[in-house]
Each structure stands twice: as structure tokens, then as C-alpha cells.
Amino acid sequence: MTSLLEKISVSSSVASLNTQAAKLTLVAVAASVTTATLILGYQGSQRKRRVKQLKDDLRKSIPPPPTFDDFTDLSDSGNQHNTGSTALRLPLPAFQIHQHRQLLQDGSLVVDEELIREQLSRNITFLGEEGVEKLRNSFVVIVGAGGVGSWAASMLIRSGVGKIRIIDFDQVSLSSLNRHATAVQADVGTPKVVAMKKAFGSIAPWVEVDARVELFQEDNANELLSGNPDYVVDAIDNINTKLALLKFCFDHKIPVMSSMGAGAKADPSRVQISDISETFEDPLARAVRRKIKKMGVDTGIEVVYSTEKPHHVKLLPLDETQAQEADEYAALPDFRSRILPVLGPLPAMFGMSMATFITCKIAGWPMEPLPIKLREALYLRIHRELRVREGKLDKGIEAIALDRRDVGYVIEEIFRGKSAVSQSMDKIGLCRWKRAEPLSLQNVVVLTKSEMNRHAKLPLDADLVEVYGQEVVDYVEDRFREESEISRLR
Structure with a gap:
């Protein structure tokens, strides 16, 4: 009995100690949480204060927008570079770029x-x-200061x-602003260059x-391309002038x-760079390639072009009066007088690619x-069979x-890769209609293939409506x- 009472007494003592330990633990945890909350709150407050201070410092470092009073007449300022004309001084940015520039007496600017x-x-990091x-x-x-x-x-x-x-001989117009890199409304009527x-x-x-402010022509090529340029950019949209420039550059290396x-x-996914000999499915590239080949140039001219065909756009039509006097509406004789639709980002992509x-x-x-090879083996076979x-x-x-x-142009762009008779894409080829x-x-x-075999057996003067239907x-x-409309678009 005594032993049992002793055990109960010991158990009670242990329970009491455990309860006290638990209380102490809870007090310690609560104190820790309170301390952590105070510390985090203080840190958050300090962070907000520092952010506010940084914002205030930044606002103070930015000068206010210029007002009329901020423009100062420097004509009598005694500036050693003053030439007697009136100059205007603008508020300078916070980082004081003006300290890195020096205006010389001849008007040229030297930049630090x-x-x-x-x-x-x-650029230095990338190119070295x-x-x-x-x-x-x-x-x-x-050569050419338009969209491209x-x-x-x-x-x-x-x-x-x-x-x-x-x-470039041309001036900025309002319609130029959808694609020109630098022109603004205030530039309208100003020469682009x-x-x-x-x-x-x-x-x-x-x-x-x-x-x-000049028109590039064959007779002024020597002057305009003087100075041993490292590269020439051809951004001309008149094919005869373009050919003259390309031939001159080719001949003079x-x-x-x-x-x-x-x-x-x-x-934009159709924009490509290649040698002129490797271009395809571009009406202007095809015309340039054929004409310059007759001038003795087969290869050696890099071009940017698009394999996309302009299926859904048309030249802006001329009214009756304009049609009778079309040359009056062209910038110069032999230049196009009708407006070609242009989506601004595409000329920009061409220019930036160049x-x-x-x-x-x-x-x-x-x-x-990397030259594109779209079904090249198929086109070669079809061309050989043709x-x-x-x-x-x-x-x-x-x-x-x-x-x-x-061959690729006719198959992919004109007939969408399908037979004109059955719309089948199986074993296709080309033949005269x-x-x-x-041809x-x-x-x-x-x-x-089977349709071509039957077509080849028709009389030369066969009535195609009777054979194939209206x-x-x-x-x-x-x-x-x-196809005829596409070929006219340049």
C-alpha cells in the first residue's frame, strides 16, 4: 500500500513538473514571436523609409519640364563659340551629358x-x-531613304x-509616317535625307x-558612290535605277x-536573306534576277526579300483624269504613279535585316x-519533266x-500545290494549259500525272470548256x- 502511494506521489510530481515546463515553453515561444514581429516590423518600416528616400532623391534629380522662361538667348552671352546668331539653351538632363560635348568654331560637335x-x-560586348x-x-x-x-x-x-x-531626291509626306524610321509630322515637305x-x-x-538630295542615276554614280564605301545599301524601288546601282557596284567590286x-x-516569317541567284517566289526579285543576268551578273549580290505573295492587295487605282496624265502624278518620269499598299513593319524589318x-x-x-530549301528536289524533278x-x-x-x-512559284503560290482540275496533291506536275x-x-x-497524260493527247485547238467544264x-x-497582278506589283 505504501509503495502504491509513493508511486502516485512521484507521478503527481512529474506531472506538475511537465506542466510547468510546458508553461515555460509557451512563454518562450510567445516571447520569440513577439520579438520576431517587432524586428520584422522595424525592418519593414526602415525599408519603406529607404524606398521613400530613394524616390524623393530621384524626383529631385530630374529637372522640371522646360518652360518658355527656360529658353535663354545666348547671342550676347559672350560665349567664345558664338557666331552672332541666336541660340537656345535647354535645361540639361540630370547626368549632365553637356559635359561630354564641345562645340567648335566651325559648328562641328566633338563628343567625349x-x-x-x-x-x-x-555592341562592344557583343562584337568586341x-x-x-x-x-x-x-x-x-x-541609296533610298524611304521605309527600308x-x-x-x-x-x-x-x-x-x-x-x-x-x-534620295524625295520629300517626307504624311503617308511616309507609317513606315519611316525618323520622320515626324513636322518633317512633312522636308527632304527625307x-x-x-x-x-x-x-x-x-x-x-x-x-x-x-539627289536622284541616283548611272551618270552620277561615280560621284555619289565616291570615297571607297565599305558597303552600299540599295533601298531603291524603281527597277531600272536599282539595276544601274547593282551593276555599278558589281563592276567596281x-x-x-x-x-x-x-x-x-x-x-514577317517569310523575310529571307540570300544571294540574288537563290531568290524565289518574289516578283521583284525574279525581275531583277532575270534582267541583271542579261547584264552579265549571275551571282554575288546579297538581297533581302520575302517569299510571301501579295494575294489580297491591289494598287490604288487612278481616276479618269489621273489615268490620262499618269506621268503628272509620278515623282519623276518613269517612276510609278500608283500607290503600292505598305504595312509599316515590313519595310522596317527589311531595313533592320540589312x-x-x-x-x-x-x-x-x-x-x-541559311538558304531555304522548300521541296527543292520536287521542283527540280518537275522542271526536268516539263x-x-x-x-x-x-x-x-x-x-x-x-x-x-x-516551278515552285507556280505550284505553291498560284495553284496552292493542287491540281487545277481535281484539286489533288498526289503526283503533281506542270504542263501547258x-x-x-x-509556255x-x-x-x-x-x-x-494521269491528268497530264490525258491532257497531252488533246488536239492543239481543243475546246477546254468542253473537256474540263466551265x-x-x-x-x-x-x-x-x-499571277499577272502579282507580277505587276513592285
């Missing part, structure tokens, strides 16, 4: 090297000191090119900008990059654009009117009209 290097720091030095010592000529040329020039000076010459030079002075004032048609395009390519080439950065069929119709023929690039007429882009259709004939004629 530290400022230049800071502005080009990302040697690459950027090559750019800063380079000279690029841009303005973006090419803008990105070239931002990338570090030390000297550019911009050549003048507006660009003004803008570039505020972007990279150390770059030498030679603005020429001046590196040149040419822009093909950016108008009436919308798909600037990127040229920047890397001058800086020595490795760049080899030559065989044409040889049977025209004995002794050595060449046909379509090359392998035209009207067998008595010469051309308006007289070639996509048919399946619906098929109308469809083919619609395709030909579309």
Missing part, C-alpha cells in the same frame, strides 16, 4: 570618347573592341558605323552624315546589299544566311521559259489573272 563608349557598350573599331572607321552609302533605307541607316549609326551617306540627318544628330552626334519588294507584304547583316560583315562577325514535255511539243528546244524557281500557245506563267497549270476553266483563268 567616354560617352561614345557607354552608348556603344552593348576590334569589331566595333572597324564599324567606327567604316563608311556606308544608303531609313531603318537601315538608323540601325547602322546606332550600331557604330562612323560615316554614312544618304541619297535632311530630316534623317537632323534626327541622327540627336541619336549619335559623332557620326558623320552626308545627306544628298563594291559590296552591295539590295532590298527586294517589301510592299504589299504582311508575313543593317544587321552589314554590321556583322564589317565587324567580322561570322554570318552566313522540259521533256516541251521538247515533244517544240522540237529542238534547248531552254524553256520557266526556271526551277518559277493551251497547248497551241507558248509562260500565264499558260502553265498544275495537274496530276468551272475548271474559270478557276484556271482566275489563277492566271492573279
Whole structure:
């Protein structure tokens, strides 16, 4: 009995001790939580105070917007660089860029090297000191200061090119503003090259900008391309002038990059860079390729182009009066007088692609654009088979009117990869539509192999409506009209 009482007493003592320990633990935890809360609260308060202080300091460092009173007449200021004309002084930004600039008596501006290097720091990191030095010592000529040329020039000076010459005869118009890199409404009526030079002075004032309000022509090519340029940008939209520029550069071994048609395009994924000989499915590129080949140039000209076809846009029509006096509505004789629809971002992409390519080439950065190969083996086979069929119709023929690039263009873009008769995509090929007429882009259709065999057995003067029905004939004629319209778009 005594032993049992002792055990109960010990158990009670242990329970009492456990209760006291639990109470002490709870008190300790509560104290810790309170302390942590106070510490975190204090830290949060301090953080808010520091953030507020930083914001206040930042606001104080930014000058207020300029008012009329902030503009000061410096004509009598005694400034040693004053030439007697009235100058205006604007409030300076907080980081005091003016300390890095010096205006000389001849009006030229010298910019501190530290400022230049800071502005080009990302380029230096990417291309290296040697690459950027090559750019800063380079000279690029841009012919054409519209949607493509303005973006090419803008990105070239931002990338570090030390000297550019911009050549264009045209003025800024309101309709230019949807695609021009630098023009604003205040520039309307101003020569494009003048507006660009003004803008570039505020972007990279150390770059030498030679603005020429002139039309590039074959007889002034020597003067306009003088000075041993490292590269020439062809952003001309008149094909004859474009050909003259490309031929001159080719003959004089001046590196040149040419822009093909950016108008009436919308798909950015179709923009490509290649040699002129590798272009396909671009109407302007096809015209340039064929004409310059007759001038003795097969390859050696880099181009930016789009494989997209402008299916759903048309040239703005001329009214009756304009049609009778079309030349009066053109900028110059032999220049187009009808307006080509242009979606602003596409010319910008063309220009920036050219600037990127040229920047890397001058800086020595490795760049080899990858040529596109879309069903190339299929096109080669179809072209070979077409030559065989044409040889049977025209004995002794050595060449046909379509090359392998035209094959891809007709199949993919005109007939959407399907037979004109059955809409089948199986074992397709090309053949003349009207067998008595010469092969051309308006007289070639996509048919399946079995359809071509039957078509080849038709009489030369067969009535195609009787053979295929009015619906098929109308469809083919619609395709030909579309191709004709595409070929006119430049």
C-alpha cells in the first residue's frame, strides 16, 4: 500500500513538473514571436523609409519640364563659340551629358570618347573592341531613304558605323509616317535625307552624315558612290535605277546589299536573306534576277526579300483624269504613279535585316544566311519533266521559259500545290494549259500525272470548256489573272 502511494506521489510530481515546463515553453515561444514581429516590423518600416528616400532623391534629380522662361538667348552671352546668331539653351538632363560635348568654331560637335563608349557598350560586348573599331572607321552609302533605307541607316549609326551617306531626291509626306524610321509630322515637305540627318544628330552626334538630295542615276554614280564605301545599301524601288546601282557596284567590286519588294507584304516569317541567284517566289526579285543576268551578273549580290505573295492587295487605282496624265502624278518620269499598299513593319524589318547583316560583315562577325530549301528536289524533278514535255511539243528546244524557281512559284503560290482540275496533291506536275500557245506563267497549270497524260493527247485547238467544264476553266483563268497582278506589283 505504501509503495502504491509513493508511486502516485512521484507521478503527481512529474506531472506538475511537465506542466510547468510546458508553461515555460509557451512563454518562450510567445516571447520569440513577439520579438520576431517587432524586428520584422522595424525592418519593414526602415525599408519603406529607404524606398521613400530613394524616390524623393530621384524626383529631385530630374529637372522640371522646360518652360518658355527656360529658353535663354545666348547671342550676347559672350560665349567664345558664338557666331552672332541666336541660340537656345535647354535645361540639361540630370547626368549632365553637356559635359561630354564641345562645340567648335566651325559648328562641328566633338563628343567625349567616354560617352561614345557607354552608348556603344552593348555592341562592344557583343562584337568586341576590334569589331566595333572597324564599324567606327567604316563608311556606308544608303541609296533610298524611304521605309527600308531609313531603318537601315538608323540601325547602322546606332550600331557604330562612323560615316554614312544618304541619297534620295524625295520629300517626307504624311503617308511616309507609317513606315519611316525618323520622320515626324513636322518633317512633312522636308527632304527625307535632311530630316534623317537632323534626327541622327540627336541619336549619335559623332557620326558623320552626308545627306544628298539627289536622284541616283548611272551618270552620277561615280560621284555619289565616291570615297571607297565599305558597303552600299540599295533601298531603291524603281527597277531600272536599282539595276544601274547593282551593276555599278558589281563592276567596281563594291559590296552591295539590295532590298527586294517589301510592299504589299504582311508575313514577317517569310523575310529571307540570300544571294540574288537563290531568290524565289518574289516578283521583284525574279525581275531583277532575270534582267541583271542579261547584264552579265549571275551571282554575288546579297538581297533581302520575302517569299510571301501579295494575294489580297491591289494598287490604288487612278481616276479618269489621273489615268490620262499618269506621268503628272509620278515623282519623276518613269517612276510609278500608283500607290503600292505598305504595312509599316515590313519595310522596317527589311531595313533592320540589312543593317544587321552589314554590321556583322564589317565587324567580322561570322554570318552566313541559311538558304531555304522548300521541296527543292520536287521542283527540280518537275522542271526536268516539263522540259521533256516541251521538247515533244517544240522540237529542238534547248531552254524553256520557266526556271526551277518559277516551278515552285507556280505550284505553291498560284495553284496552292493542287491540281487545277481535281484539286489533288498526289503526283503533281506542270504542263501547258493551251497547248497551241507558248509556255509562260500565264499558260502553265498544275495537274496530276494521269491528268497530264490525258491532257497531252488533246488536239492543239481543243475546246477546254468542253473537256474540263466551265468551272475548271474559270478557276484556271482566275489563277492566271492573279499571277499577272502579282507580277505587276513592285
